[in-house]
Amino acid sequence: xxxxxxxxxxxxxxxxxxxxxxxxxxxxxxxxxxxxxxxxxxxxxxxxxxxxxxxxxxxxxxxxxxxxxxxxxxxxxxxxxxxxxxxxxxxxxxxxxxxxxxxxxxxxxxxxxxxxx
Amino acid sequence: xxxxxxxxxxxxxxxxxxxxxxxxxxxxxxxxxxxxxxxxxxxxxxxxxxxxxxxxxxxxxxxxxxxxxxxxxxxxxxxxxxxxxxxxxxxxxxxxxxxxxxxxxxxxxxxxx
Numbered sequence: 001x002x003x004x005x006x007x008x009x010x011x012x013x014x015x016x017x018x019x020x021x022x023x024x025x026x027x028x029x030x031x032x033x034x035x036x037x038x039x040x041x042x043x044x045x046x047x048x049x050x051x052x053x054x055x056x057x058x059x060x061x062x063x064x065x066x067x068x069x070x071x072x073x074x075x076x077x078x079x080x081x082x083x084x085x086x087x088x089x090x091x092x093x094x095x096x097x098x099x100x101x102x103x104x105x106x107x108x109x110x111x112x113x114x115x116x117x
Numbered sequence: 118x119x120x121x122x123x124x125x126x127x128x129x130x131x132x133x134x135x136x137x138x139x140x141x142x143x144x145x146x147x148x149x150x151x152x153x154x155x156x157x158x159x160x161x162x163x164x165x166x167x168x169x170x171x172x173x174x175x176x177x178x179x180x181x182x183x184x185x186x187x188x189x190x191x192x193x194x195x196x197x198x199x200x201x202x203x204x205x206x207x208x209x210x211x212x213x214x215x216x217x218x219x220x221x222x223x224x225x226x227x228x229x230x
Contacts, residue, residue: 004160042203042220043161056210056217090161104149104207106218108161 002027004109006091012115015081021112023074023091032074033106034066035090043090049074081116088113119144121206121221129227130194138189138224140178140204149207150187151218152178156200164189164202174198199228 004025013019030051035043048056049068065077092106120143152164165173167180178189204221
């Protein structure tokens with residue numbers, strides 16, 4: 001399996017809702033990433049997990065809460081979002097070995113299109 | 118400052134004509150650069166990386182440290198090349214696990230029939 005999968009494909013939520021985005025990969029990659037992509041813009045890095053530990057948080061507001069329950073799964077918990085948080089949320093993974101990145105080729109999922117009303 | 122610049126938002130090229138997508142970077146160390154591509158309704162994917170010195174789908178990119186450039190080239194454009202292309206730079210942190218990819222703003226390539 002050489003794919004990164006993301007669920008749901010689309011999500012509409014109100015500003016008071018709590019929801020979660022899920023990402024899964026079975027390529028044995030130990031580095032996983034969350035990106036936010038606005039229309040016609042490049043992906044913006046939000047979080048990086050390395051061996052299930054958070055290694056980078058790009059000053060993301062606390063209304064976004066990542067979680068890596070195991071080496072194959074990555075979640076992004078959403079709470080009290082704002083309309084400007086509407087975007088495509090991309091998950092990606094890459095190889096790592098013993099804490100050292102082996103390959104910087106990132107495999108991207110198809111994304112979750114989030115609309116906050 | 119670490120930066121990737123893609124000066125063209127949109128590039129329109131006739132089928133069969135040569136293509137060159139420009140990318141310039143700013144980086145204090147030894148750079149590692151990539152081109153990612155996003156076809157319509159498909160996921161973002163790696164096209165090529167400079168350390169591999171490979172040609173993918175007829176595309177090549179040469180790192181020019183003197184000009185701090187990593188332009189993407191193809192001698193004869195095909196209609197299926199129409200897509201969004203992102204140049205990307207590996208930004209190395211103090212620790213290996215702090216490494217991250219910085220994306221340029223992207224160039225939309227439109228191949229005209």
